[in-house]
Amino acid sequence: MSFLDSLFDQAGETAGRFLEADVRLGVTGLRRAGKTVFTTAVVDNLLRAGRLPFLDVVASGRFQAARLRPQPDADVPRFAFEEHLATITAAQPDWPEPTTGISQLRLAIRYRPNSALRRTLQSVATVNLDIVDYPGEWLLDLPMLRQSFAEWSALSLELAARSPRDALSVDWRGWLSAIDPAGPDEEEEARRGAALYTEYLHACRRAESFLSIIQPGRFVEPGDLKDAPLLTFCPLPGERRGRGTLWALMESRYEAYKSSVVRRFFAEHFARLNRQVVLIDVLGALNAGVSGLGDMKRALEMSLEPFRHGSSGWLDWLFGSKIDRVLFAATKADHIASSQHPNLKGILDSLVAEARRTIRFEGAQVETMALASLKCTETVVTEHEGRTLRCIQGVPVGRDRPTVLYPGEIPDGADAMTVARNRSYRFMPFRPPADAGRDGRGLPHVRLDQALQFLLGDYLE
Amino acid sequence: MEWIPPMELDPARAVPAPRVPEPAPPPPPFEAEPDAAMPEAEFIPPVAGPAPRSPLLRWLVGAVALLILVAVGFDTADLMNRAFATSMALGVVVALVAGVAGITTIALLLRELRSLKRLRRIEELRGESRKLSHTMELGRADRFAGALTRLYTDRPDLELDLARLKDVVTDAHDDAEVVRLIDREVLTGLDRRAYQTVLRASRDTALATALSPAALLDIAVVLWRNLRLVREIATLYGARPGYVGSLRLLRRMLGNIAVAGVTESAHHVAVDALGGSLAAAISTRVGQGVINGLLTARIGLAAMHTCRPVPFTPDTRPSLGRIRAELLSLPKQVL
Ligand SMILES: Nc1nc2c(ncn2[C@@H]2O[C@H](COP(=O)(O)OP(=O)(O)OP(=O)(O)O)[C@@H](O)[C@H]2O)c(=O)[nH]1
Numbered sequence A: 001m002s003f004l005d006s007l008f009d010q011a012g013e014t015a016g017r018f019l020e021a022d023v024r025l026g027v028t029g030l031r032r033a034g035k036t037v038f039t040t041a042v043v044d045n046l047l048r049a050g051r052l053p054f055l056d057v058v059a060s061g062r063f064q065a066a067r068l069r070p071q072p073d074a075d076v077p078r079f080a081f082e083e084h085l086a087t088i089t090a091a092q093p094d095w096p097e098p099t100t101g102i103s104q105l106r107l108a109i110r111y112r113p114n115s116a117l118r119r120t121l122q123s124v125a126t127v128n129l130d131i132v133d134y135p136g137e138w139l140l141d142l143p144m145l146r147q148s149f150a151e152w153s154a155l156s157l158e159l160a161a162r163s164p165r166d167a168l169s170v171d172w173r174g175w176l177s178a179i180d181p182a183g184p185d186e187e188e189e190a191r192r193g194a195a196l197y198t199e200y201l202h203a204c205r206r207a208e209s210f211l212s213i214i215q216p217g218r219f220v221e222p223g224d225l226k227d228a229p230l231l232t233f234c235p236l237p238g239e240r241r242g243r244g245t246l247w248a249l250m251e252s253r254y255e256a257y258k259s260s261v262v263r264r265f266f267a268e269h270f271a272r273l274n275r276q277v278v279l280i281d282v283l284g285a286l287n288a289g290v291s292g293l294g295d296m297k298r299a300l301e302m303s304l305e306p307f308r309h310g311s312s313g314w315l316d317w318l319f320g321s322k323i324d325r326v327l328f329a330a331t332k333a334d335h336i337a338s339s340q341h342p343n344l345k346g347i348l349d350s351l352v353a354e355a356r357r358t359i360r361f362e363g364a365q366v367e368t369m370a371l372a373s374l375k376c377t378e379t380v381v382t383e384h385e386g387r388t389l390r391c392i393q394g395v396p397v398g399r400d401r402p403t404v405l406y407p408g409e410i411p412d413g414a415d416a417m418t419v420a421r422n423r424s425y426r427f428m429p430f431r432p433p434a435d436a437g438r439d440g441r442g443l444p445h446v447r448l449d450q451a452l453q454f455l456l457g458d459y460l461e
Numbered sequence B: 001m002e003w004i005p006p007m008e009l010d011p012a013r014a015v016p017a018p019r020v021p022e023p024a025p026p027p028p029p030f031e032a033e034p035d036a037a038m039p040e041a042e043f044i045p046p047v048a049g050p051a052p053r054s055p056l057l058r059w060l061v062g063a064v065a066l067l068i069l070v071a072v073g074f075d076t077a078d079l080m081n082r083a084f085a086t087s088m089a090l091g092v093v094v095a096l097v098a099g100v101a102g103i104t105t106i107a108l109l110l111r112e113l114r115s116l117k118r119l120r121r122i123e124e125l126r127g128e129s130r131k132l133s134h135t136m137e138l139g140r141a142d143r144f145a146g147a148l149t150r151l152y153t154d155r156p157d158l159e160l161d162l163a164r165l166k167d168v169v170t171d172a173h174d175d176a177e178v179v180r181l182i183d184r185e186v187l188t189g190l191d192r193r194a195y196q197t198v199l200r201a202s203r204d205t206a207l208a209t210a211l212s213p214a215a216l217l218d219i220a221v222v223l224w225r226n227l228r229l230v231r232e233i234a235t236l237y238g239a240r241p242g243y244v245g246s247l248r249l250l251r252r253m254l255g256n257i258a259v260a261g262v263t264e265s266a267h268h269v270a271v272d273a274l275g276g277s278l279a280a281a282i283s284t285r286v287g288q289g290v291i292n293g294l295l296t297a298r299i300g301l302a303a304m305h306t307c308r309p310v311p312f313t314p315d316t317r318p319s320l321g322r323i324r325a326e327l328l329s330l331p332k333q334v335l
């Protein structure tokens, strides 16, 4: 390690530092979308560079090496790349735990520039890639920045009263109907309400039907804020009340949450993004049927609205972000046979059509793709009742033996909603492949190299 | 489409979806297949196929060939008779010579036929790959990759590339992706070598023209060098053309030159040469050399366009740029 590292450093020293570029890649996604696995796979594949035929810098032989470097923000925990990789490639392979806090990693990529002119200036150039990982739950805090307490309360209450959430929120709504928002601001009452609301959010997260909208994110993934008074509020019905009331207390905490938690998080980690990949677990939502997909669609719209790029986007106005490429990726494409990937992409296209139009209108490039950060299955063909079916073969989570699964066919050119209606899919979670990464070429994937080419290709020219 | 409910099946009865290389027979000629999946607008007509020949002409050629064969046969028999009549030894010698001539002719013919077949296979591959690059389907690229691998089986210089190709192609790639991978992993290396060959040849012709003492001599040299260049490039891409093949290639190339946008008018060539360097204008011989070099380069690039099993994309298309720069620096070196 030290030898290679010193070689790497030497190359960097002789090259000088003036052609060094920093890229901040935002890996965005709702909870369980696959951010942590994506980040781990990206880093491992760039370090080993053995499975990236569609990444031009590698394919053309200009890639030299990639190394992990000290990250720029010293106050943010480091992304536990080694641990995640060890979990995935262990003898008993497993998935990383759901993320509970923010973390960051810097990867330096050294390559030979393509243009002769740049090469005469500097034979070796460096790109520093910074990636931030965080719990997906926090993403949905973003739209709150623009909502007042009253607006947010109204929306949340309406949502909670609708199926399938109505059953989960019974206790909390019972409490709501018993209290008076205009009553005195008793800490005891506030704590009780917040606890019931948090319980309801946890129930949403556990729910059978895949529910995406869970606000505020810190209630279920508090990070370093566990039990802080900032987290003791909940939506209240009715209009604004005067000073000293329960309403006023909750409103002030809501505002404090916005300014010292949400705003800080996004100012520190989203403001300086150059590139953005939005991971979407389309298959998970399809599994859950119409309600799951509808919920995800709304959550997506909510979380993407602030990312409107350019002049009219308010995140932009707020933080001065300058994202010029956005990739929407349907993750876990290895849950279906490869012949189905175009159809999966079709559903993704219809899901993000609107966001895509806006972003493109603002001048950023947009691309959609079906990918798998870690390919856990093989596509196989088998006969069933005289028909040839394209299926997938892999080891499901919780089992030891491989199975062949026919999860159901996604029709082509269909709107996402009509697909989910009346169809029951069964996309199973699979275990990471037993020999992942053994060949030293990097974790196996589907189209991760094409994603990287779109996101970073021009930086590596 | 009928809905088949999700289910688990027996792993023992599943077979992997096929991938490279696969032992199926070579693909049938492409034009014959009807294909509904391909929208009309996407279709690019095959670049300058062999010109349709009239059946009358074919009959004429056949008849004349037969006549010549019969005449040569009679003559040989006659000759042998006379030789044997003169002396036994002379007869044997003549018979032996005639035998050798006959056998080598047949061998030559066979070789021509084989090389023609290779050429035809490349043409088919081009058609197929053009079609595949527009689909997101699966399965047909396997046959394509198989055919290409077979085309290059006896090429030790491509062994590494083919092995790498096999490594990077997975069951998750669709047809267009497989073709792109073949393009990147196998053909880009060949392109580089072919480009170097063109560069060398055009420098050769430029120098030969500039330095040759007699006009006739340099015409001969240039002609010979251009023919050799075309054969070298065809061989590099796996066509290995014989004489008939080379002629056919040349004919196809002439059609290709316009389509591939390789050539500009002769006037343009002159402007290239003269506009770029005053020195060239001073010495007509050297200027002539540069022009001939550029022509050779264009012929070489057209040969690359014609022989490549997967057509160039706008990104990979070889450009005259470097060759031009090299040639234009030539006058300074020579003067
Ligand atoms: N088969 C397959 N499963 C995947 C892939 N990526 C993610 N998964 C599954 O999705 C689950 C969630 O992945 P994570 O990367 O932890 O998701 P996350 O976005 O980081 O989730 P949070 O940290 O909770 O926000 C994993 O435990 C896997 O079961 C993939 O490429 N292939």
Ligand SMILES: [Mg+2]
Binding pocket: A035, A036, A037, A097, A098, A099, A133, A134, A135, A136
């Ligand atoms: Mg995570």
